[in-house]
Amino acid sequence: MNKEFINSLFLRTKKQFIERSDSPYFLILEVDQGKLNYYKINELNLIQDRDTDLYVSFLYDNLKLNECLKRLNKPRIYIMSSNVEIIDYANQFFLDDPRFKELNEVYCGLLKHRPYVTLSFGMSLDGKIATRTGDSKYISGQKSRTFVHQLRNSHDAILVGINTVMIDHPLLTTRLKGQSKDPIKVVLDSDLKIDLNEPILSQLNHTKTIIFTSKSVDFDKVRKITEKGHEVISLDTDNKPLDLKRVLQILKEKGIHSMLVEGGSTIHFSFIESGLFDRLFSTISPIIIGGMTAKSAVEGVGFETLKESCKLDFNKVIKRGSDYIIKATPRKEGDI
Ligand SMILES: NC(=O)C1=CN([C@@H]2O[C@H](COP(=O)(O)OP(=O)(O)OC[C@H]3O[C@@H](n4cnc5c(N)ncnc54)[C@H](OP(=O)(O)O)[C@@H]3O)[C@@H](O)[C@H]2O)C=CC1
Numbered sequence: 001m002n003k004e005f006i007n008s009l010f011l012r013t014k015k016q017f018i019e020r021s022d023s024p025y026f027l028i029l030e031v032d033q034g035k036l037n038y039y040k041i042n043e044l045n046l047i048q049d050r051d052t053d054l055y056v057s058f059l060y061d062n063l064k065l066n067e068c069l070k071r072l073n074k075p076r077i078y079i080m081s082s083n084v085e086i087i088d089y090a091n092q093f094f095l096d097d098p099r100f101k102e103l104n105e106v107y108c109g110l111l112k113h114r115p116y117v118t119l120s121f122g123m124s125l126d127g128k129i130a131t132r133t134g135d136s137k138y139i140s141g142q143k144s145r146t147f148v149h150q151l152r153n154s155h156d157a158i159l160v161g162i163n164t165v166m167i168d169h170p171l172l173t174t175r176l177k178g179q180s181k182d183p184i185k186v187v188l189d190s191d192l193k194i195d196l197n198e199p200i201l202s203q204l205n206h207t208k209t210i211i212f213t214s215k216s217v218d219f220d221k222v223r224k225i226t227e228k229g230h231e232v233i234s235l236d237t238d239n240k241p242l243d244l245k246r247v248l249q250i251l252k253e254k255g256i257h258s259m260l261v262e263g264g265s266t267i268h269f270s271f272i273e274s275g276l277f278d279r280l281f282s283t284i285s286p287i288i289i290g291g292m293t294a295k296s297a298v299e300g301v302g303f304e305t306l307k308e309s310c311k312l313d314f315n316k317v318i319k320r321g322s323d324y325i326i327k328a329t330p331r332k333e334g335d336i
């Protein structure tokens with residue numbers, strides 16, 4: 001794909017994207033051998049890039065998208081939008097259509113130099129994500145956990161911090177009825193503390209795990225991990241915490257376009273503080289955990305003043321079983 005071409009398109013339309021509340025999306029089709037089969041180009045005013053096999057169209061409604069996709073034969077599809085609802089819709093559409101499931105070459109996301117980042121956590125009514133002893137499985141009820149597995153299914157990767165791995169020993173797989181896809185697992189672990197017997201490093205796991213570390217780590221351990229089929233990426237510094245921008249950039253270069261961040265509290269704060277997320281799902285369950293030392297959903301050092309705090313918009317409240325899932329997105333500058 002010609003990134004420069006796409007970037008220039010994005011820049012040209014940025015103003016329009018931001019100003020319209022029903023922001024349009026554009027569809028980029030990379031088509032087999034330059035042929036658009038069974039498809040009337042004029043219908044969507046497709047623009048063709050001279051140097052590549054890319055066709056671009058600006059779309060305003062989902063119906064047209066359905067029509068267009070049904071007629072195409074083996075396209076690679078990139079749907080870009082500044083509107084997360086559209087991304088959700090498009091993800092849903094492709095997941096429901098077996099033809100596109102097979103293609104597995106669909107990218108729905110924002111045009112950025114990093115993956116599209118979704119934060120998700122399950123907390124008690126009093127904002128705790130674990131008890132003081134670290135017991136956390138599970139705070140969320142069965143139905144909201146299914147929702148989280150749907151999120152896992154629709155993201156390319158899932159990221160957690162090393163403490164979560166060491167305390168929870170998670171699987172981080174997608175467990176849904178019927179066909180589903182496991183995300184690539186990503187762990188931030190500066191000192192490579194991860195135990196080789198962790199479930200996410202077991203060979204029974206289908207997708208690989210990428211561990212980000214700092215420069216000085218035990219190379220023998222790195223070898224053992226890579227022999228199991230996983231990857232260790234050492235950032236060229238011993239600075240702590242690991243540089244999230246760099247981590248995200250590397251993941252994007254590896255073809256990871258969307259990433260779910262599932263904790264814990266320290267990781268959440270890092271993403272929030274640096275503004276490196278696009279949406280957040282907070283699942284609230286009707287239980288109270290209490291305890292000064294029990295982890296809250298977001299910790300780290302926290303913001304000093306309310307002025308500095310992270311402002312969000314509530315977009316949606318979803319009821320799943322006895323839980324409420326709140327979807328929120330970062331408030332854009334200038335919003336009230
Ligand atoms: N209910 C829920 O939804 C969830 C609950 N949890 C709970 O959260 C708890 C763990 O949370 P917590 O202790 O905060 O630990 P985290 O899982 O957030 O891991 C934090 C560690 O990650 C490493 N790290 C590396 N780079 C970064 C970075 N840029 N930003 C932040 N951390 C980085 C650091 O260790 P180092 O310096 O060694 O690299 C840091 O101490 C567990 O009890 C778990 O059960 C976790 C997830 C979800």
Ligand SMILES: Nc1c(N[C@@H]2O[C@H](COP(=O)(O)O)[C@@H](O)[C@H]2O)[nH]c(=O)[nH]c1=O
Binds near residue numbers: 165173
């Ligand atoms: N406990 C908890 C969550 N925990 C997250 O899920 C991970 C466990 O995944 P798995 O081993 O695949 O089931 C755990 O390490 C943490 O990242 N998430 C939620 O939505 N709600 C919950 O109540």
